[in-house]
Amino acid sequence: MKIKILICSLFTFAFGFSQSHKATISTIQKDGFHKITISPEIRSASVDNLGYFRILDKSKKEVPYVLFNNVKWSSFTYNKIDKVKKESILDSITSYIIPIHEHSTKYCSELSLLISNSNIEKSYSISGSNNQKEWFGLVSNQILSDLNNEKGTSVERKIFFPLNNYKFLKIDLNDKKSLPINVLEIGYSVRNFKMTEITNLIDFKYKISEDKKNKKTIITLSSDNYQRIDGISFDVKTKLFSRNASVFVNATRTVKKRTENFKHEFFNFNLASNTSNVFPQNGFYEKELIVEIDNQDNQPLEISKINVFQNTISVIADLKVNEKYEIILDTTLSKPNYDLVNFTKNIPAELPKATISNLKKMDSESKEASEKSFWQKPIFLWSTILLTLLLLAYFVFSMLKDVEKK
Known part of the structure; x- marks a missing residue:
């Protein structure tokens, strides 16, 4: 029984790796701290968990970084x-x-x-x-x-x-x-x-339709991938208006042991001609939103643009000129604990920027050998499985010989 459990565990370990991503950092022009903006694509690929995020130098050693929230300030x-x-x-x-x-x-x-x-x-x-x-x-x-x-x-x-x-x-x-x-x-x-720096999520597309029976404008915003959403904004050409609106997301619930889909009202707001019509939220993770605007007896609003946005975040790292750096996202990792977080006061306010590009999805088997220790590599796993099977065959053969003697 113990041998069976061991074999099952080894197979699970061998095939249970999650997929990951990698990218590159632009060429560094001078030594020192750099500000690296985390793109929506990276936040989507990491399920908005930067504990999976690592910067590696050419020797595949981790480069410490500190998270920087681009929050509002005044002076x-x-x-x-x-x-x-x-x-x-x-x-x-x-x-x-x-x-x-x-x-x-x-x-x-x-x-x-x-x-x-x-x-x-x-x-x-x-x-x-x-x-x-x-x-x-x-x-x-x-x-x-x-x-x-x-x-x-x-x-x-x-x-x-x-x-x-x-x-x-x-x-x-x-x-x-x-x-x-x-x-x-x-x-x-x-x-x-x-103000807080924001990044518009250009992957979100929208479609506007009219529900004449219920006197509502229905706006469906969708993206191919789940994204961190921190707010939504509207550009409206109509001159004088004040309309109540609600945002819904698709959800599931269990009713009498049966799972059903329904529209969950996430938040509501008021569109008005005397305001900016920017509606920030605490942040949620979705790929489709449904906005319903209650027109009552008015004509539908003439909407020229809708933006879904997220608050911009960055990391700050000490990088060397002409060094090649790589970004990896690995869901087997946890949040790093670097000494750098204790020295943020020593980091200048104005920093050169470095950009991340060439984000690619890769399977764990294709990761470079240096990213994992030898005992984590597929060759070690398969060798262990083969050795286990040989040991199992030996024990079975020995048991059969003992049976024949009896």
Whole structure:
């Protein structure tokens, strides 16, 4: 019985290898860290499991990498305002008129003032205008204080006021109780956003049809392969609209020991003319989507484009110039644990890019010998099977001889 179990296990091991993929990395032009975008094809082939993903050098040794999610971030950029007009009334007021309309900021709610060091506190008011003739109040009798920088000769202070879209702003500094302060520069900060990078899944094609009886537009989106999906977007030519819509996926369920197919509503949303009509999701893995738009008594929407997209991800690896690198996807592997993950702060923000190409599917038998140890190679497996069969034949022959003697 033990011999039978061993033989069955060996056959299962020999024929149970899963299929895998391999690809190449573009020629590296200089030493150092590179950013490698993981294409939708690779994510599809790996069933969106990068634990199967490896980078190999020419000696078939693993090259450590760290996963990089292209998530959104924000930062502030300071912009100096030119053409500030200064007006002074002795022992009364100093005014600074700022042409906001000449700068990139559309709406303004704060300004930065660079002021020469002073121990004076100064009250100020702010007003806005579109023609520099009629002024409207924004704030009154605010205080600029703590204007002495011990580590330099000037100090930066921000002043705040209600959000507005006036073309001109005026800052009035009260000089009745003290001498004027020296305002060296006025500027503003712009918040820069970088949204999550996305990749449109060009493999998804769509077909639009109308269900006139139920007053619905039916859109079927399909791909040849399962893909990681992080959202869907619509370009609509219709001018004024607001429609409820739902996304369905094909699913199966068991009812009274019988398996049946059905449409599972995955999520719903509202298409509207005053929005971007981009609908991100947490991520799911499908090859076909069905979108139903409820038109009610309206004409169907004129849809010019539909995009299915996934959030772009990359890996960062330290690569050598002119070295040949290979990518493999192997479902027998698990998530790697590299030291590099502890040193991401040492990796520069701006990196050269390397690309992956020539993705090919291959059977485990066609993998190069160096990818596996000798005991994992087919020649070892077949040798073991043959040896086992010989041992089995020997034991059977010995048992028959013992039977004949008895």
